[in-house]
Amino acid sequence: MNKSAILFILSAAVGVAMMGLGIIWPLIPVYAVELGAGGFLVGLIVASFNISRTLLSPFSGPMSDKWGRKRFIASGLLIYAVLSVFYVLPKNAETLILIRLLHGTASLLVVPVAMALTADIAPPQKLGLYMGTLNMAIMIGLGFGPAMGGIIRDTLGFNVAFYIMGGLAFITSLMVAIFIPSDKAHLSHIKRLKPYPIRKIMVHRTAAGILIMRFFAASGQGSVYTFLPILAMKINLSSSQVGIILTMNIFLIAFLQRISGRLADRTNPKHLIIAGTFASGITVLSMPFVHGFIPILILNILMGMANGISLPGGLVITARLGQTMGMASIMSLNDAAWGLGFIVSPILSGLILDWMGVSCVFIVGSLLILLGGIAVTVFLWNYDNSLRTAD
Incomplete structure (x- = not known):
C-alpha cells in the first residue's frame, strides 16, 4: 500500500x-x-x-x-x-x-x-x-x-x-x-532512535517554544469556544447564530490545513506560526467591542483563518524534531500542552467572569494567545528551516 x-x-x-x-x-x-x-x-x-x-x-x-x-x-x-x-x-x-x-x-x-x-x-x-x-x-x-x-x-x-x-x-x-x-x-x-527523555525535550529551545505557544493558544482560544454563548446572550444573538459562528470558525481551520501545510513545506514554518498566532490574538481581543451577528461572525472567520494558518507550521516543526527526539514522544507532549491549556481555560475564565464580566474573559484570552505568540517568536527566532532545528 x-x-x-x-x-x-x-x-x-x-x-x-x-x-x-x-x-x-x-x-x-x-x-x-x-x-x-x-x-x-x-x-x-x-x-x-x-x-x-x-x-x-x-x-x-x-x-x-x-x-x-x-x-x-x-x-x-x-x-x-x-x-x-x-x-x-x-x-x-x-x-x-x-x-x-x-x-x-x-x-x-x-x-x-x-x-x-x-x-x-x-x-x-x-x-x-x-x-x-x-x-x-x-x-x-x-x-x-x-x-x-x-x-x-x-x-x-x-x-x-x-x-x-x-x-x-x-x-x-x-x-x-x-x-x-x-x-x-x-x-x-525508519531508524528507531532511543526517544529523548521528557525533560530533555522540554528544555530544547525549539520544542519549548512550540509547547509554550500551544499551551497559551489553547488557554486563550478555549475562552472563545466556552464563553462565546454567554457573550452572545449579552448582545442578543440566538443559539442558532452562535452555532453558525462556531461552525464557521472550526471549518475554516479545517479547510486551510492542506493549503497551509503545502505552504509550510515551501517556506520557513515559523513565519506561519508567528503570523497566525498574533492574528488570532488580535481578533479575540476585538470580540467584546463589537455588536451584532455579522461583526462577531467576521471576527470568528478571521480567527479560524489565523488558526488554520498557524497549526500546520507547528506540526511540521514538531514532526521534524520528532525524527531525532522520538515522534510519538514529542507529539504526545504537544497534545498535553494543548490539553493543559483547555484545563486551565474554563477555570480561569470562570473566575474572571465572576469577578470582572464576560468582556474581560475575551480580553484576558487574547492576551494569553499573544503571550504564546511572543514566546514562539523568541524561542524560534533562530530557527533555520534548512537545518531543521534550533538549539
Whole structure:
C-alpha cells in the first residue's frame, strides 16, 4: 500500500472517530446536570477528559516509539467503543468523571500516535501536506460532531448518541486493523532512535517554544469556544447564530490545513506560526467591542483563518524534531500542552467572569494567545528551516 493510501485510510479513521467524540461534546454538561452535578462537578467532568490526557502523555508517546503505531491506534479506538457503552450506565456524576478519565486515556492512543505515524510515512518534501491532511480530518470530524449530537439527542435520546459514538469508534478500529499495514511492512526503513527523555525535550529551545505557544493558544482560544454563548446572550444573538459562528470558525481551520501545510513545506514554518498566532490574538481581543451577528461572525472567520494558518507550521516543526527526539514522544507532549491549556481555560475564565464580566474573559484570552505568540517568536527566532532545528 502506498503512502497516500495509508494517509487516506488513517485520516478517514481518525476523522470518523473524532466525529463520534464531537457528537457527545456538547451533551456532556447537560448529561452531568441531569445526574445531579453542580457547577464545580460539571466543570470537573468536562475537564477530566483532558486531565488524564495531560497527566499520561509523557508515558504514552515513548511507549509508542518503542512498540509501534498500528496496535496503539487500533487498540485506542476499540477502547473508545467499549467506553461508549459505559457512558449510559452512571447513576451519579462521580462515576461519569471516572469514565471521562478513562476516555481521555484512550484518546492518547489515537490522535498523537496517528500524528506520529503520519509524520513517519510523509515524504520529506510533503511533511506539511501530510500533517495538514490528518489535522483537517480531525477538525472536520469535530466540526460535524456537535451538530449531529444535538440532532440525535433531540430525536433519538441521550443513549443513542453514546451508542453511535461507540459504533463509529468500532468501525474505525476495524479500518485501522484491516487496512493499515503493520509497522514492519511500511516503517522498516525508519531508524528507531532511543526517544529523548521528557525533560530533555522540554528544555530544547525549539520544542519549548512550540509547547509554550500551544499551551497559551489553547488557554486563550478555549475562552472563545466556552464563553462565546454567554457573550452572545449579552448582545442578543440566538443559539442558532452562535452555532453558525462556531461552525464557521472550526471549518475554516479545517479547510486551510492542506493549503497551509503545502505552504509550510515551501517556506520557513515559523513565519506561519508567528503570523497566525498574533492574528488570532488580535481578533479575540476585538470580540467584546463589537455588536451584532455579522461583526462577531467576521471576527470568528478571521480567527479560524489565523488558526488554520498557524497549526500546520507547528506540526511540521514538531514532526521534524520528532525524527531525532522520538515522534510519538514529542507529539504526545504537544497534545498535553494543548490539553493543559483547555484545563486551565474554563477555570480561569470562570473566575474572571465572576469577578470582572464576560468582556474581560475575551480580553484576558487574547492576551494569553499573544503571550504564546511572543514566546514562539523568541524561542524560534533562530530557527533555520534548512537545518531543521534550533538549539
